[in-house]
Amino acid sequence: MSGFWFIVARDLRLSLRHGADTLAALLFFVIAAALFPLAVGPAPETLARLAPGIIWVCALLAALLPLDRLFGADFEDGTLDQLLLSGLPASAVALAKAISHWVTTGLPLLVVAVPVSLMLNLDTAALPVLLLGLLPGTALLSLFGTAGAALVIGARRGGVLLPLLVLPLTAPVVIFGVAAADAAGMGMDYSAPLLFLTALFIAALPLCPLAAGAALRGAVE
Amino acid sequence: MLLTGPNGAGKSTLLRILAGLGRLAGGAILWNGNDALADRAAHGALVSYVGHLDAVKPGLTARENLGPNATAGLEAMALSHLADQPARFFSAGQKRRLALARLVCREAPIWLLDEPTLGLDVASVARFGEMLAAHRAQGGMVLSATHLPLPLPGAKELRLS
Numbered sequence: 001m002s003g004f005w006f007i008v009a010r011d012l013r014l015s016l017r018h019g020a021d022t023l024a025a026l027l028f029f030v031i032a033a034a035l036f037p038l039a040v041g042p043a044p045e046t047l048a049r050l051a052p053g054i055i056w057v058c059a060l061l062a063a064l065l066p067l068d069r070l071f072g073a074d075f076e077d078g079t080l081d082q083l084l085l086s087g088l089p090a091s092a093v094a095l096a097k098a099i100s101h102w103v104t105t106g107l108p109l110l111v112v113a114v115p116v117s118l119m120l121n122l123d124t125a126a127l128p129v130l131l132l133g134l135l136p137g138t139a140l141l142s143l144f145g146t147a148g149a150a151l152v153i154g155a156r157r158g159g160v161l162l163p164l165l166v167l168p169l170t171a172p173v174v175i176f177g178v179a180a181a182d183a184a185g186m187g188m189d190y191s192a193p194l195l196f197l198t199a200l201f202i203a204a205l206p207l208c209p210l211a212a213g214a215a216l217r218g219a220v221e
Numbered sequence: 222m223l224l225t226g227p228n229g230a231g232k233s234t235l236l237r238i239l240a241g242l243g244r245l246a247g248g249a250i251l252w253n254g255n256d257a258l259a260d261r262a263a264h265g266a267l268v269s270y271v272g273h274l275d276a277v278k279p280g281l282t283a284r285e286n287l288g289p290n291a292t293a294g295l296e297a298m299a300l301s302h303l304a305d306q307p308a309r310f311f312s313a314g315q316k317r318r319l320a321l322a323r324l325v326c327r328e329a330p331i332w333l334l335d336e337p338t339l340g341l342d343v344a345s346v347a348r349f350g351e352m353l354a355a356h357r358a359q360g361g362m363v364l365s366a367t368h369l370p371l372p373l374p375g376a377k378e379l380r381l382s
Binding site: 077081085090 | 237240241242243244261262263265266268269270272273274275276277278280281285288289323
């Protein structure tokens with residue numbers, strides 16, 4: 001167990017020292033969202049209507065950015081071999097990586113989503129529900145992304161392949177996340193889509209690390 | 222035990238397979254009579270592997286690179302004075318010493334080494350020899366692929382061809 005938290009702590013320390021990766025994802029999120037008022041016009045009603053969708057899609061795309069380095073550096077410098085020999089199952093190594101991806105990308109995106117949603121004139125009633133949906137939503141993307149990143153280790157142009165693998169999986173996440181925020185904006189009951197997102201998260205929590213662990217074993221062979 | 226043979230004979234592949242990192246085309250790896258790869262996580266805890274890559278993170282200090290028991294490892298490879306230096310300032314030989322120091326930190330009974338002394342100076346090879354001797358005195362095992370003379374007195378040799 002101590003080995004598990006050692007991997008998480010080591011990854012967090014590394015991303016603190018190389019803060020540019022996290023910062024690039026956050027800036028991408030803000031800039032991509034800021035382009036929408038320019039593209040669809042600054043009318044407040046239009047923006048308020050589109051805001052949940054814009055924030056969800058931009059957040060998912062931004063969270064993809066650091067994924068291709070999630071295992072890439074470890075694979076190239078031999079750290080991945082050492083991680084797999086640490087006495088932990090490969091799936092635990094993958095889960096540790098998913099946690100560090102969420103803390104360094106998902107959590108900061110959640111915080112930055114607040115000013116971005118204000119910029120897009122999102123209904124204040126919908127904001128807490130949007131954030132509540134992004135909580136399991138970003139965690140799901142970290143889990144799907146870890147499995148995808150483990151699969152493309154060592155592949156040429158893996159960074160291009162990765163979104164093609166991961167983004168189709170996020171379709172239900174976007175549908176239910178935006179549905180919850182829309183329902184809250186119209187004053188309707190929003191619990192069903194949120195519960196569905198939570199259920200997806202609970203199903204992915206054991207399955208994605210198992211898949212990623214098998215892919216890690218395959219990658220070093 | 223020393224593992225020798227010409228380039229391409231399969232020394233590195235054999236070491237990776239024994240570490241549980243390679244694909245086994247046939248046969249089995251036995252540890253105390255049981256299939257070692259049935260529980261790869263437990264097998265991984267038994268072995269320390271030093272390959273061609275040093276697995277040293279340039280952004281972390283020497284101590285952070287080693288993790289638990291770092292002090293013992295740093296002393297064994299005479300890196301204590303560099304303990305809090307980021308590894309990006311290390312030379313190739315110093316990175317290699319850091320990779321070898323990990324052997325002491327992990328305290329695993331089986332050491333699988335692939336050209337461990339490549340790039341080391343004479344003093345470091347001697348220090349590494351003391352590390353090997355201490356490990357063997359405690360009943361540890363060493364299997365090392367090498368082309369250079371290694372400080373492993375009395376070792377058996379397995380020649381691949």
